[in-house]
Amino acid sequence: MKKILVTGAFGQIGSELVPTLQQKYGEQSVVAMGHSNYPKDFKGIFESGEITDIKFLKELVAKHQIDTIFHMAAYLSVKSEMDPQGAWEVNVIGLKNVLDIAKEAKLQVFWPSSIAVFGPTTPRQNTPQITPIEPTTMYGVGKLTGESLCHYYHLKYGLDVRSVRYPGLLDYKTPPSLGTTEYAKEIFWKAIKEKKYTVPLKADTTMPMMFMLDAIRATVSIMEAPAEKIKIRTSYNLAAFSFSPEDLYNQIKKFVPDLVIEYKETEIQKIADSWPQSIDDSQARTDWGWLPQYSLEQLVEAMYTNIKKQIDNGAK
Secondary structure, three states: OOOEEEEOOOOOOHHHHHHHHHHHHOHHHEEEEEOOOOOOOOOOEEEEOOOOOHHHHHHHHHHHOOOEEEEOOOOOHHHHHHOHHHHHHHHHHHHHHHHHHHHHHOOEEEOOEEHHHOOOOOOOOOEOOOOOOOOOOHHHHHHHHHHHHHHHHHHHHOOEEEOEEEOEEEOOOOOOOOOOOOHHHHHHHHHHHHOEEEEOOOOOOOEEEEEHHHHHHHHHHHHHOOHHHOOOOOOEEOOOEEEOHHHHHHHHOOOOOOOEEEEOOOOHHHHHHOOOOOEOOHHHHHHHOOOOOOOHHHHHHHHHHHHHHHHHOOOO
């Protein structure tokens, strides 16, 4: 029976990934690792600890006889710019801890990279799988380092580590956090509650995005693919669709016709300008059969419907 450890279990991705894995492999087969402030309604195995504590991680892996790690714990882009040292410790040292433990215990590892790995020298349209990579943010620097570490541990030690470069991810279960694409989540909450929103970007700032359910499906799919199908051990490009704040506004207006927005650039504009506008993920499609299921229109309907339901039920 599979025994899975999910770090960052109650973050944006972990909150969706853990129940998906529990449903697939059984509640007692998934260990959710996070901080002490986990959801009170969580059902399953929970462990509280820090990803930078390698002694704790080793003991945890041995205690639960873990064979697979989904390493999701991370600082996102904006928080990484605010605290570069913390970002390095969590995003890079934390990953190396996981890889070292996996090497010794012969575990399988999933680690998420991001479109933040790219930079101004990368082609912004239809960004290729193999391309110049020169990130200009601490988050991106950490992802580039992480991709290199994963590749090295696979070549040097034969570690079965797999990764995808997530685009901006949208979900309705967690509140907006400190990420460059998080405006696209926050706008739904503000649209429904206040009928107005100030976008921290230019109206035409186009970035690759994806509905969380597609991201979770991709994450599980790449881990279930036969090892011989995984040709890339840095990280696979992953894509669904791209949109700008103006594009999203026009879609949300179908549900909130009186929504009023204004555009007021903040520091995150610089981050967004260094990222691709569209992604070529043909290698993931060829190698392990990746295909997105949700369109932009379907994403907007799902986000609006579910966030409105939460607000109607008293969510802040």
